[in-house]
Amino acid sequence: MKRNYYLAPVVVAAALALGIFMGGKLHFGDTPEKLFSTNSKKDKLNRLIDYIDYEYVDQVDTDSIVDVTVNNILDKLDPHSVYIPKEEMQRVSENMKGDFVGIGINFSMYRDTITVTRLIRGGPSERRGLRPGDRILLADGDTLYGRDLMNEDIVNRLKGQQGSEVVLTVYRKSEGRTFRVRLQRDRVPIRSIDAFYMLRPGLGYIRMNRFAESTFDEFNEALVSLSADGAQKLVLDLRDNPGGYLNVAEQIADAFLPGGRLILFTKNKKGQVEKTYATSRGGFEGKPVFVLINERSASASEIIAGALQDNDAGTIIGRRSFGKGLVQREMALGDGSAVRLTVSRYYTPTGRSIQRDYQNGTEDYYHDFVERFHNGELESVDSIRVSDSLKYVTPGGKVVYGGGGIIPDVFVPIGSNEEEALAALDARGYFSSFAFEHLEEDRTRYDAYGAEDFVRDFNTDDILFERAIDFLTRYNFRLDFYAYKDLLKRYVKAAIAEQLFSPDLKAEILAPADPMLQKVLELDSPTLRGGQEES
Known part of the structure; x- marks a missing residue:
């Protein structure tokens, strides 16, 4: 039986399945003393669920009782053992598999109509000629x-x-016409690679948002493309990447x-150790690599950062990572739901565990994470608390620490409140929504631009x-926009570029305003490459 291991630091949904409690027969003649002295815990x-189902004075949704009970059970284990209810399983499975069956669009409800904001590359809608801005009015005659x-x-x-078909009725504003199109649903990729491009000659860039089944193939495709463009060095951006499959992280490392x-190596409750070694088949062995991490980079992201750091390969840049060193395995519960249960711990090559302490419970665990924002460690590397008892030394003599995340080789502080707020607005899609509204007014004004022309000429x-600003204040955002005029303008340009061209172009436009990428370029400068070091 194939076992999939997960490393995602998320608290997934609410509740455990009634299936784990099924199977007992009712014996209402048994005394309470017998019930609680001779039966197993299961x-x-x-019995308790059966008593409530059959004997309790009022009608009770026992599923919800089971949900609460199991959440309490899991909460006593660790912060990363989680339950996935059956109604969530399809979405979670699609996200980790890396594709779904659909028509291949991103959409939003614009005013009162479903409007295509972007086409997924290679999807059914792109193949049948749909365009951004198209309004979907009907699906198989059903009003939408x-x-x-x-x-x-x-x-x-x-x-x-x-393979199933759906007939859409579509209104195209730019042509003032309504038409019907028949689409055959197909597998549509959920991309793990947000963007890849040449940061400058010889230096490629890949941004990865998670570690799904398809991630390594996507990574390889990006790496091959960048190598063909002359990349001899690489930036691997794992910021905000919460993790995923363990084996995918191993492949990328x-x-x-x-x-x-x-x-890395893992150890389970029996003390059994499993070690994973690199092969000689790596596509970028021995070449310089810069790995970007931040406080939201977790698990699989930390495996890669730790593996490279402990092997004195590459340079880790950014801020201390999340600190998750536990490995989960998904186990089906028989009713369509599942539990991801922690089955082992993983350790970096020097023997470090980077798991943060969770002995005081989940609430304290996540509160400790929030404390990083208040104790100054996001602004200064000197504020990161380390313990000499968790000090390790790499083969090259570099001192590294365990006990709660990967501390980068080169620290880059967090931006100002306004800079972080603008980045959050971008991540939540507000600039994308504004760009869409702007383009809807007249998309033809951009017809003359190619991608390179747009980057060079559009301001x-x-x-x-x-x-x-008017658009953002409509949502009650109150920032000192004028103090960050150039940065806001860059976000607007990047959002327009993404909708006109690609996420790669958006990332390229935002790069000059990214302190971590600018630090990479500084470290890769000719003077530093000539022998200087930065601490």
Whole structure:
């Protein structure tokens, strides 16, 4: 049986499945003393649920009781053992598998109509000629406008079995016409690689958002493309990457390490140790690599950072990572739900565990994480608390620490409140929404631009800047926008570029305003490459 291991630092949904309690027969003649003295713990829970189902004075949703009970059980274990209810399993499985069956669009409800904001590369909608800005009015004759539809309802209406067909009625504003198009649903990728491009000659860039089944193939495709463009060095951006499959992290770490190097080892409750070594098949072995991490980089991201750091390969840049050193395995519960249960700990090649302490419970565990924002460690490397008892030394003589995340080789402080707020607005899609509204007014004004022309020649003018402020204040955001005028203009330009061209172009436009990427360029400068070091 194939076992999938997960390393995602998220608290998933609410509750455990009734399936783990099924199987007991009712014996109402048994005395309470017998019930609680001779039955197994599982039988006690079976009996309790049965008593409530059959004997309790009021009707009770025992599923919800089980949910609460199991959440309490899991909460006593560790912060990363989680339950996935059956209604969540499809979405979670699709996210980790790396694809889903659908028509291949990103959409938003613009005013009262489903509007295509972006086409997924290679998806059914792109193949059939749909365009950003198209309004979907009907699906198989069912009206999809002018009513309060939840995004989940829309997704369920447009998704379906692979190979099944759906007929859409579409209004295209730019041509002033309505038409019908028949689409055959197909597998559509959920991309793990947000962007890849040449940061400058010889230096490639890849941004990865998670570690799903498809991630290594996507990574390889990006690496091959960048190598063909002359990349001899690489920036691997793992900021905000919460993790995923353990084996995928091992494969990606293998791409950078020479054969025979230890990537990590795991240890279970029986003390059994499993070691994973790099092979000689890596596509970027021995070449310079810069790994970007921050306080939201976790688990699989930390495996890669730790493996490279402990093997004196590459340079880790940014801020201390999340600190998750536990490995989960997904176990089906028989009713469509599952639990991801922690089954082992992992250790970096020098023997470090980077798992933060969770003995005081989940609430304290996450509160400790929030404390990083208040104790100054996001602003100064000197504020990071380390313990000499958790000091390790790499083969090259570098001192590293365990006990709660990967401390980078080169520290880059967090930005100002306004800079972080603008980045958050971008991550939550506000600049994308503004760009869409702007493009909807007249997309033809950008017809003359190619991607390179747009990067070189387009500038967000003051009129567009003021309109962006008006748009953001519509949502009650109150920032000192004028103090960060150039940065806000750059976000607007990047959002327009993403919708006109690609996420790669958006990332390229934002790079000059990214302190971590600027630190990479500084470290890779000719003077530093000539022998100087930075501490």
